[in-house]
Amino acid sequence: MMARVGIERRPLRFADAALAAWIAILATVTVYGAATTEGFLTVSNMKAILTAASFVGIIAVGLTVIVLSGNLFSLALGQTAAISAMVFLYSLRWGLVAAILFTLVLGLAIGAVQGFAVGAWGANPIIVTIGAAGLMEGMAVWLSHGQSIVPPVDETSWEHLANPVLGLPAPVYVFIAVTVVLAVVMARTRFGRQIYLLGENRTAARAAALPITLLTVGAFGIASLYTAGSGILIGATSANASLLLVGSYTYDAIAAALVGGNAVTGGRGSIARTAAGAIFIATISDMLLLRGYSTGAQILVRGIIVVVVVVLTNLKERTR
């Protein structure tokens, strides 16, 4: 997963070696775990891992655009996913296509507004997104009267979104497709290039007359659009949406981006890294689950992995 570092700096040798050692340890543990955990190396378990990785993975790759643009994170992802699921199930009464489009447009708009506040006014992204999260929760409770949203009884078209296609659940295909699309966008388009430059040095981006507001709106818009897309799949899978769905999506997505080794400060990293991070976390969680560890232990292990990777990538970035 670390095979291609987009741009080589002269690294501190220690940090490099440590990172390589760490990856080796993780790989060994994974392989060992895979070999010794009963039921791990089965087709159905692989499917389970991929499915589990999909929902978070879609959110995480979208979030990566924000990370690369140097705007840290969005802390409103869980809320965006949950209300997208609610909006989707509610608007199914107007038909499947309309519901999908409406939810996606709403998601895009929610993100764009946050991006505008950050890009045009220089507001702190963490604070803006926490505020947005609160607003969304309030709106959701108010409009739904605290009730769960369920799809209309006579409408079943949405079930396709959760059903397996050629043996794999539909969200897995969506995850793969949107990851590839975004990876291409970031690598091959002017927008992608400018996001990297903005994340590398905001002051220089301003002096070089890059469209900072537009880029920031785009970054938050994409993250939110992807989150809404994941929300649709989450809603379709659970057939019942409430704010309980907020869960830990925000933190899981951030963890995936960090474990993938994207620079927290922006400018360096890639979509592929985040996707790999999401799959990796899902693999470890799955393995712990199969071995009978508690949810607490799973969260703990995930936390440790995130911390170590962040420290090591940071050391590596602090090169000269």
Next chain:
Amino acid sequence: MVLEVEGLSKSFGPVRAVRSLSLDVRAGEVHAVCGHNGAGKSTLVKTLVGLVRPDEGVIRFEGEELSLRNPQDAQSHGIALVNQELSLVPELSVEDNVYLGGVDVPLLYRRRRLSEGAREVLDQLGLRHVQLGTPVETLSIGERQLVEIARLLVRDARLLILDEPTATLSKPEIERVFRATRDLVAQGRSVIFVSHRLDEVFELCDRVTVLRDGQRVATHEIQEIDRRSLIEHMLGEMEGVKTMQEHEHAVPGADDTIVRIEGLTVPGSVDGVSLALERGIITGLAGQVGSGTSTILRALGGLVPSATGTVEVQGKRVLLNTPRRAAAAGVLYVPNDRQREGLFLGQAVERNLTVSRLRRLSRLGVLLRRRIRRTARELATMTGVSLERLGSPAGSLSGGNQQKVLLGRALQLEGTALLALDEPTRGVDVGGRAEIHNLVREAARTGTAVIFSSTELDEVLDLADVVVTIFHGRIVSVVPRADASASAILADMTTTQAASRSAAS
């Protein structure tokens, strides 16, 4: 010998920054290190203070062989670096800055004893008038430099390395730093002086070592060498003489005004500046640090929202309140601080070269990668940046090459009406400077107007077709190059008489 360096080598990937370099510094001397950009000066300096570990070689200081792990380590041995970028905390007092991060300041320190120590050192450096409690931000840049030195002296630095110490200083401030340096040397300390300014080398130093391509070319007693042969050492045989030659200057007055500035004012900095800039003419703003030259250019680039006054580009009035508006109107600002505001240091040179023209290098938002590559190659060839480095991060280039990349991104852009270059050769050596000047002349020849700021007389005289001197945010004089004399410009740049004269007129 206080310091002996033998057989020092250091490579960064394929780049051999320093090759079996040897150097010795005597006790009580100022030893200059000169060289073209990329000659290995900064690698040498970084090695001496533990920022870079050499691949090979021995560093012996006061007879002891050193293997330095970090700058603290170097400091504890008595070797200290005074950086171009000062590391003081502006909000803290002079005294706090002097002791900040000190290794041997005890947890429960006795304020009085420290104060006396700081006072003594400051007096020694000619900062008798500076109170210990004064916040550093209220000091001039030259004074800050001296506080930085004071900070090293209380740590008993016996070898001080001054890296381009005068780049941002005014003449009287330079004098003060020099005086302090001479005093230090008289006490038996040693100084390594890294500078591009040859005048200063001759004025201050006892010996000079010239580096080229990571190797030592020569070491001379300063009396034994003259300016011309020093430059020849630095440049090698190829272009030594070329850089000394006089250039033809375009003559303004063709009434081909492309940019008209009226009453440009920035509160506290620029005061009613009006200028007409012609196609193909290079206008040089000569002024000292803080005179407002830089702010004028920043305002043109749309980076000073508080600026008032009007700017017309090709007859059309433009609001220059954001860099995007300025760029859209054809005004291209090139910042003076390449590290902070100019380059994207962690991104590839290719990306840096093409950042301002991505619109034309893409179709429907999709990057045309082959064209990007070709354009980057052309610009790199034109500016003399190695093609092999196009994929390396800009931050891995030497200062002079970074400056070329920064300038290169503004060259050959269609629709440019005005190039505003803020100190285009800051921290660049003689050879690099000549190359950059040629690029600027070439750009002017294609019909754009050019305006640049500089604190250095040599540069203004070499490059400008029209010399505009600025003092305290006001225009003192506007003189065609042919009528400009060094002494008159210097007088206009520095004297308060000039200010009163312009106020009276």
